[in-house]
Amino acid sequence: MDLSLPNPSWSKDMRLLFDQFMKKSEDGSWKHLPSYKNKFSRRIEDIKVFFPDAKLIKEKISQAQLFPRNFEEGLGFEYAMFHNHAEDRTVCIFQGGPYLQGAPGFLHGGAIATMIDSTLGMTALIAGGIVMTANLNINFKRPIPLCSVVVINSQVDKVEGRKLFLSCNIRSVDEQTLYSEATSKNLCLFWVWFSLSYISLGFVFGV
Numbered sequence: 317m318d319l320s321l322p323n324p325s326w327s328k329d330m331r332l333l334f335d336q337f338m339k340k341s342e343d344g345s346w347k348h349l350p351s352y353k354n355k356f357s358r359r360i361e362d363i364k365v366f367f368p369d370a371k372l373i374k375e376k377i378s379q380a381q382l383f384p385r386n387f388e389e390g391l392g393f394e395y396a397m398f399h400n401h402a403e404d405r406t407v408c409i410f411q412g413g414p415y416l417q418g419a420p421g422f423l424h425g426g427a428i429a430t431m432i433d434s435t436l437g438m439t440a441l442i443a444g445g446i447v448m449t450a451n452l453n454i455n456f457k458r459p460i461p462l463c464s465v466v467v468i469n470s471q472v473d474k475v476e477g478r479k480l481f482l483s484c485n486i487r488s489v490d491e492q493t494l495y496s497e498a499t500s501k502n503l504c505l506f507w508v509w510f511s512l513s514y515i516s517l518g519f520v521f522g523v
């Protein structure tokens with residue numbers, strides 16, 4: 317089941333943003349990225365080829381879930397991602413639920429980092445195939461109020477061989493408040509670029 321579609325826990329802002337991006341997607345310039353609890357395309361499963369330690373997962377495969385997708389509706393990470401191929405950027409609309417609290421009334425820094433890593437990772441994945449985050453630097457500028465809606469804007473800044481350099485920022489819905497900024501270096505695990513297949517993969521791939 318695609319968990320990146322509106323559900324009763326979404327606030328008005330979340331629904332409005334979703335509808336705005338779905339409208340933008342009508343001409344094909346933007347694409348909604350579906351998101352599943354534990355469904356990965358075959359190519360993503362290939363990642364185990366690079367990391368034999370993954371055998372542990374084999375035994376636990378039935379329990380394996382995408383981390384941000386294993387909270388009950390509305391209590392954890394409510395989010396939807398949209399990708400703009402021409403601009404090589406991904407936007408994530410995100411509403412962090414009450415189980416993500418750090419300081420009282422605000423999102424935990426690790427929850428913010430999770431959504432930054434997921435959005436940058438997805439951007440890198442679509443641009444360069446199966447990737448792993450090698451380095452992630454985050455500046456937390458302002459605390460994000462719990463249960464508020466924010467917009468994560470991420471893009472590929474530079475590609476050097478297997479290395480993808482990305483950046484993103486997190487802003488309020490009215491874009492007036494800059495909450496966080498981040499940069500990351502992601503390593504493509506395949507030597508040969510499959511960007512075309514990964515563009516399609518990115519669209520069929522759950523985040």
Ligand SMILES: CCCCCCCCCCCCCC(=O)SCCNC(=O)CCNC(=O)[C@H](O)C(C)(C)COP(=O)(O)OP(=O)(O)OC[C@H]1O[C@@H](n2cnc3c(N)ncnc32)[C@H](O)[C@@H]1OP(=O)(O)O
Nearest residue numbers: 360433434437438446447448449450451479501503522523
């Ligand atoms: C991905 C699919 C996920 C599916 C879910 C989708 C959901 C959405 C997406 C969610 C996505 C979530 C994504 C996640 O959460 S991924 C989970 C978090 N990340 C990891 O666990 C990665 C662990 N690290 C590794 O596996 C290896 O170190 C990797 C694979 C990253 C590189 O090891 P590899 O043996 O391949 O490469 P190399 O060591 O020869 O280095 C090659 C070059 O890179 C440079 N370099 C290396 N490290 C760093 C560094 N730290 N800072 C700066 N530079 C670094 C290095 O200097 C060299 O440069 P040069 O000397 O060539 O110039």
